[in-house]
Amino acid sequence: MSLRALRASLLPLAFSSLASLTLAEGPRLQIQEQGLGPGGVQDLLWTADPENPGYAAFDVVRGDLNALRAGSGDFVAALTGCLAEDVTASPLPALPLPAPGQKFFFLVRAQATADVCGAGSWNEAFGVAPSSQPVDRGPGIAAGNTCPCP
Amino acid sequence: MVHTRTALALAVILAALLCGVRALLASNMGFVVNCPLPALGPGSLTGSNTLNFPYQRDAQLVHAGDVLTDLGIANVSGVMKFLEPVDALTVYTGRKGGGPSFPLQSGEGYFIRMLRPVDYVIGGSSDPAVVLQLDAPGPASRSGTNLVALPYHATARTASELMEGIGFANVASVQGFVTETDGLRVYTGRKGSPPDFALDPCAAYFIKMNTTVNYVPSHY
Numbered sequence: 001m002s003l004r005a006l007r008a009s010l011l012p013l014a015f016s017s018l019a020s021l022t023l024a025e026g027p028r029l030q031i032q033e034q035g036l037g038p039g040g041v042q043d044l045l046w047t048a049d050p051e052n053p054g055y056a057a058f059d060v061v062r063g064d065l066n067a068l069r070a071g072s073g074d075f076v077a078a079l080t081g082c083l084a085e086d087v088t089a090s091p092l093p094a095l096p097l098p099a100p101g102q103k104f105f106f107l108v109r110a111q112a113t114a115d116v117c118g119a120g121s122w123n124e125a126f127g128v129a130p131s132s133q134p135v136d137r138g139p140g141i142a143a144g145n146t147c148p149c150p
Numbered sequence: 151m152v153h154t155r156t157a158l159a160l161a162v163i164l165a166a167l168l169c170g171v172r173a174l175l176a177s178n179m180g181f182v183v184n185c186p187l188p189a190l191g192p193g194s195l196t197g198s199n200t201l202n203f204p205y206q207r208d209a210q211l212v213h214a215g216d217v218l219t220d221l222g223i224a225n226v227s228g229v230m231k232f233l234e235p236v237d238a239l240t241v242y243t244g245r246k247g248g249g250p251s252f253p254l255q256s257g258e259g260y261f262i263r264m265l266r267p268v269d270y271v272i273g274g275s276s277d278p279a280v281v282l283q284l285d286a287p288g289p290a291s292r293s294g295t296n297l298v299a300l301p302y303h304a305t306a307r308t309a310s311e312l313m314e315g316i317g318f319a320n321v322a323s324v325q326g327f328v329t330e331t332d333g334l335r336v337y338t339g340r341k342g343s344p345p346d347f348a349l350d351p352c353a354a355y356f357i358k359m360n361t362t363v364n365y366v367p368s369h370y
Contacts, residue, residue, distance in 0.1 A: 031180045031273030033208045036220045042182050042273040065181060065351065069307050073370045095182055100269040103183040103351060105303060124178055124278060132278055132366045134305065 027058065027110045031095070045091040046108045055110045059120070060084040060092060061145055065103035075140025082145060086111070107137070177206070180275035181302045185352035187221075189264040194329045197227070197264040200354040202299040204274025205256040214242040215251040217262070225268050230261035232297035234290060256280045259297040259354020261327075276301055281366050284316065286359040294322065294359040302351040305368045309337035310346045312357070320363050325356035
């Protein structure tokens with residue numbers, strides 16, 4: 001096999017492995033205020049990776065950040081609810097606002113196909129070296145999630 | 151054979167590089183927090199507080215002036231940025247003669263002085279690509295003191311855990327601002343150190359370095 005032919009056969013493999021990994025990492029999430037000012041309402045938006053047209057549906061969960069930190073990353077104890085299940089598009093407007101001292105976290109997961117439970121990942125960089133996320137979010141969220149699909 | 155190995159290595163490196171870039175850019179966790187900012191009164195000596203913004207802030211929060219707008223300018227007397235090379239604060243008041251505004255930077259903490267108390271609701275998301283450059287004494291830092299904003303979901307919950315995460319020998323102390331007294335709570339982890347203290351995601355912390363470290367905080 002010539003070098004050129006070998007390159008041609010290997011590069012698509014490299015890109016297909018890239019595509020599968022980015023799908024597992026999940027979409028990018030943003031929180032946007034509806035205009036600056038005291039007591040501003042916050043919207044949750046996310047951007048699916050355009051390189052992954054396979055994204056078909058998204059799940060969003062909410063949790064208590066103070067409980068997550070106190071529990072050393074225990075997502076079962078920290079999770080407080082499911083905000084969206086199998087929604088097809090961003091955004092989720094007017095998020096619930098925390099009381100003074102309260103802190104909410106939000107996680108979004110992409111699923112390659114709607115209603116295929118567990119097809120996407122709640123993780124960001126778990127298992128992708130070098131990783132700054134030492135705890136796998138998946139098992140805790142699966143155990144504590146109130147969405148029909150864990 | 152050599153060509154085959156070279157091509158294979160190139161393909162693997164390319165794939166690894168591209169995967170690495172994607173992993174660093176993506177973040178699927180966001181936050182909405184409510185940080186009480188007391189004004190002068192029983193809970194605060196002068197209305198001074200430290201403030202920590204998420205690494206991916208609201209797109210409208212770009213400069214110090216935007217913080218004043220977000221909080222309501224009548225509620226705030228100024229936003230302050232710590233200047234490491236001179237160990238001093240620069241102040242933006244938004245009033246006549248109040249100095250130039252400055253850009254907000256991910257990973258940088260700020261002081262804010264309140265005229266009226268505000269329960270500040272802040273939204274944003276994480277950015278695992280942010281690397282905190284913690285400078286030891288030298289051209290970039292007069293005393294090795296850095297005013298740092300940690301990710302809201304950092305695994306470090308106390309000053310001692312933060313020191314361990316950075317590397318104990320590299321850090322001289324972690325210092326937290328005490329609103330009630332305008333003093334600093336200091337933890338060194340060495341003999342005679344004051345007690346360890348909890349870290350609040352709403353607050354920024356001074357980290358005094360012995361050695362310069364590029365620190366990527368571990369997070370949940």
